[in-house]
Amino acid sequence: MPASQADAVWPDAGQAAHGPGGGDAAALRAAMVRELRDQGAIRSEPVAAAFAAVPRHLFTPGESLEVAYGVDNAPIVKRGDNGLTLSSVSAPHLQAIMLEAAEIKPGMRVCEVGSGGYNAALMAELVGESGRVITVDIDPEIVERAGTFLHQAGYDHVHVALADAEQGVPGAAPFDRIIVTAGSWDIPPAWIEQLGDDGRIVVPLRLKGTTRWIAFDRDSSGGLVSRGYGLCVFVPFQGAGSHTEQNITIEDGVVLRLDDEDIEVDRDALRRALHLPRIERWSGAVFDMPDEQMLFLLTNDPNVALLHADQEAVDLDLVARPALKGVPVLISGDSFAYRAARPNDDMSSGFESGVYAHGPSAEDLAVRYVELLRQWADKYHRRGAASIQYIPKPATPPALSAGVLAKRHGTVVVTWP
Ligand SMILES: C[S@@+](CC[C@H](N)C(=O)[O-])C[C@H]1O[C@@H](n2cnc3c(N)ncnc32)[C@H](O)[C@@H]1O
Structure with a gap:
């Protein structure tokens, strides 16, 4: 812990950290570090030491110590008028995974996009006295809060x-690491420009409506x-780089979400299909690691998007769970057609994947879908099987196909080697 000259100015700071309840905080912090290690989220000594050093509860005022130190808790700091969360203190579990992926070393210059204070303090522990950390936020309230904490x-x-x-922080560049803590739809050119030669960006990137944190290194052609x-959930990136997905309501409580894709949707025809009896077909292949399987399905056929339904639509049996x-x-x-799963003791996970399909071409679609499910289970049934590349403009991207996602400033290419 750095010596706190601030105590003279902010007399409450010392009390909050070490006064009544401080002992509990220390015990809860130690328990949090143990749990993060047990889960495999913390894998290295420097990251463990950083989590052990920073008093997280000072960055979550108004929350109980138990909430502050819960490994999966992300206390909400600010909501927008529509109720959407605009800022939160990210969960320790996710922070640990992303910091491990970042491999921040002493002496590095690090830029954090999206502030709260806590994660930046962890980074400050990792870079040590010879390093630099700058954290940037679009919201003046959040900046003030983070600065105070x-x-x-x-x-x-x-x-x-x-x-x-979106413009990075040109005055403080170049950076050895850029760690983004808001869900971004694209990678702004400034981030790549402001990254040092051996730099790394860890960014929650939206891919066809779902978000993956991705640790990107530079490649030889100027891309990443x-x-x-890994799968993650973050508050949305605001400002010039924000992006709104397309939500197409098929029926009350049943929505198609299109984010990168350019699929022609005949809403009336799909509504009619929804009210026809559904067929189900089973793959004989394992259902496991839903996040990995989902990324494969989303990036191996250009006509795959996401289907969302609310509880009422499920209760009415319009769509399945x-x-x-x-x-x-x-x-x-x-x-x-969409993915199904059922218990099956012959499968290593105890579950078999399958498909529900609606409409006049239900049978054909089910056959295509089952083929994809079998392909994933045969070849890619493991974590991290995909390789993801970012090709910034003006470089020529590969021809558009299932895993090639056109973004504003470049192209994401998801391949399954
Ligand atoms: C999950 S919070 C950050 C949590 C923080 N890193 C922590 O210590 O836990 C995401 C933040 O990103 C900020 N943000 C969203 N869009 C941004 C943008 N374009 N530029 C800078 N900050 C942005 C939001 O205001 C929000 O405070």
């Missing part, structure tokens, strides 16, 4: 800036290539 916790050397990070990724959390749906004109 960092000050109270004794991390005055972390620089907090107010800006739309992934060295790891998988749609509650969003499920890959294959669309073709007047028909659609």
